[in-house]
Amino acid sequence: MQIGVPREIKPQEGRVSLLPPQVGELVSLGHTVLVEKNAGALAEAAADHYAAAGAELIDDAAALFDRAELIVKVKEILPPEYAFLRAHHILFTNIHAAANRQQLDRLLQARLIAIAAEETHELGSPNSVLAGEIGALEGVRLVLAPHGGSGRHFMRHFEAMPARALVLGLGGVGRGALRTLLGLGLSVVGLDTNAAARREATLVWYKSDFSADHIHALPRYLGHVDLVLNCVLWDKGRNDHLISRAMLKDMKRGAVIVDIACDPHGAIETSRPTTWEDPVYSVDGVRHFCVDNIPGAAPVTASAGYAVAILPFIKLIAEHGALEACRRNRWLARGLTCAGGVLTLAEAARVQDRPYTPAEQFLASV
Secondary structure, eight states, X not given: OEEEEOOOOSTTOXXXXXXXHHHHHHHHTTOEEEEETTTTGGGTOOHHHHHHTTXXXXXXXXXXXXXXXXXXXXXXXXXXXXXXXXXXXXXXXXXXXXXXXXXHHHHHHHTOEEEEGGGOOTTOOTTHHHHHHHXXXXXXXXXXXXXXXXXXXXXXXTTBXXXXXXXXXOSHHHHHHHHHHHHHTOEEEEEOSOHHHHHHHHHHTTTSSEEEEOGGGHHHHHTTOSEEEEOXXXXXXXXXXXXXXXXXXXXXXXXXXXXXXXXXXXXXXXXXXXXXXXXXXXXTTEXXXXXXXXXXXXXXHHHHHHHHHHHHHHHHHHHHOHHHHHHHOHHHHHXXXXXXXXXXXXXXXXXXXXXXXXXXXXXHHO
């Protein structure tokens, strides 16, 4: 199969979907791997490294999309790439279709097969912990006075208490946030609906200034913290919020919200995606950091995790074709978003009020 690895064009996105070791493995299996020049430049994967692994270097995205059958990316398809899409393409990337109607329209119009990588991770996204760690580090920076924060240090000094943080959600992203915050010395409260997650976090961080509570206790803590980190992936069909706009008035002066999950109008009502070029905005005096590709700030590390995680899926698709690969692997089938102009992802159908055919039914009929 002809496998294409284009350069990511999202602002400040340095990740690449496959690194030279994975390319070499695919080439050894008889596949052709096309890599756009400079695709891995920010991930310490130089063009000559790809060439040494057996990849064919392609000058631009248009030529790569024209020749490749399987397109492997990290981020969603952006408008400059829409014209490159063809019916013979198999697209494997993080699509987040429910939140982007324009992109989904184009995928359906192109009649290609699209598989959402974010739906395929049985053990959670390989970049989720990284997102929590980097998001927490940005939050700590924003607590400092020159950035408009409360001016508390992240460690206890003299008689001044350290900055206090509230972490919403103790899954993979939340655990990453705790590693950074508690490692630096902050005082942290973690909230989650899951008793096992709360107990695990308490056991891991028993020597630190950490406590866990149920998410229902959020109003009790909100007015006393310098930093709130949202690590909860919100159901896009919900109309309620963990933190509503009205609740912002309860937050202390200089407080900041870092929304790592970054669902527009999701757990944080006032969230909207931002970029590394312009990451912070204020609502009712509360600063919000809502960069929607946080792991892109560490492309070397993030690319390594992503490439290893997706390689088994890429090999399965390349060997058997996309639909047969989905029949053979239920986690891959979870990510099947559309094929031949048919929407197969339930969440996107529900959020955008579109007709759809469940993936299992579609796969059984073709």
